[in-house]
Amino acid sequence: MLLFEMRNISVKINNTNIIKNLSLTIRKGEFINIIGPSGSGKSTLLRLFNRLSSISSGEIYYCGKNLNETNPISLRKEVGYVFQKPYLFGEKAKENLEYPLSIHNIYLEKDYIFNMLRQLNLEQDILEKDCENLSGGEQQRICLLRTLMLKPKVLLLDEITSSLDPVNTKIVEEFIVNIYNEFDVTIVLVTHNIQQAKRMGKRTIFLEKGEILEDAETNSYFTGNKKEQINRFFDK
Numbered sequence: 001m002l003l004f005e006m007r008n009i010s011v012k013i014n015n016t017n018i019i020k021n022l023s024l025t026i027r028k029g030e031f032i033n034i035i036g037p038s039g040s041g042k043s044t045l046l047r048l049f050n051r052l053s054s055i056s057s058g059e060i061y062y063c064g065k066n067l068n069e070t071n072p073i074s075l076r077k078e079v080g081y082v083f084q085k086p087y088l089f090g091e092k093a094k095e096n097l098e099y100p101l102s103i104h105n106i107y108l109e110k111d112y113i114f115n116m117l118r119q120l121n122l123e124q125d126i127l128e129k130d131c132e133n134l135s136g137g138e139q140q141r142i143c144l145l146r147t148l149m150l151k152p153k154v155l156l157l158d159e160i161t162s163s164l165d166p167v168n169t170k171i172v173e174e175f176i177v178n179i180y181n182e183f184d185v186t187i188v189l190v191t192h193n194i195q196q197a198k199r200m201g202k203r204t205i206f207l208e209k210g211e212i213l214e215d216a217e218t219n220s221y222f223t224g225n226k227k228e229q230i231n232r233f234f235d236k
Ligand SMILES: Nc1ncnc2c1ncn2[C@@H]1O[C@H](COP(=O)(O)OP(=O)(O)O)[C@@H](O)[C@H]1O
Pocket: 013, 014, 018, 036, 037, 038, 039, 040, 041, 042, 043, 044, 045
């Protein structure tokens, strides 16, 4: 089933084309990496999927419906985003998990939270802790859990391990893979780390200057001959 379809989309900011005439389809259940140099438009592209950014031209369809005609609140319930830098609100960590549910009048399932906390290597008492006392790694894991509270159909992950140490990175990566295997979720993961891409999605899109240079199986980046810019990025 086709989940997203982007047709000849462009994003123009201050007269500069950040995304240039890009076309892309994502099927339900895919786990896709988006890689590319800093400033290539990865975050801009990712933000389009749940309308955190908007296109200047072209068309985007979500489940066959024009994305512009979707309600952003219901869209973001289904298509969740985790930002590069962890951002928590309120005083205690648990407020972050309660808030998304309260917007949608959804009952809090304690077992679901406890199961997720365990998988994220977090103790239950973290819920009562002040956000400002949490480490960066803990904050990012709570952000991830906050997005998962609404059991999204699509997870958009924007360099979510870039401020984490190797131990936390491993915990988060394994957690994401578990979520993918356990739930019926589609994942689009932005990373500038090619080794991470190898460990995560099966398909990898290489973005440069707002254009797709390559869209192929992740393994093929490590074995096949690719364009010069990609090989340079991969240090081959
Ligand atoms: N709101 C904005 N205003 C001006 N320039 C922006 C804005 N958002 C992104 N850009 C520019 O667009 C380019 C792509 O940015 P971004 O999508 O963040 O790239 P990436 O995530 O690959 O590092 C960069 O040159 C960035 O400076």
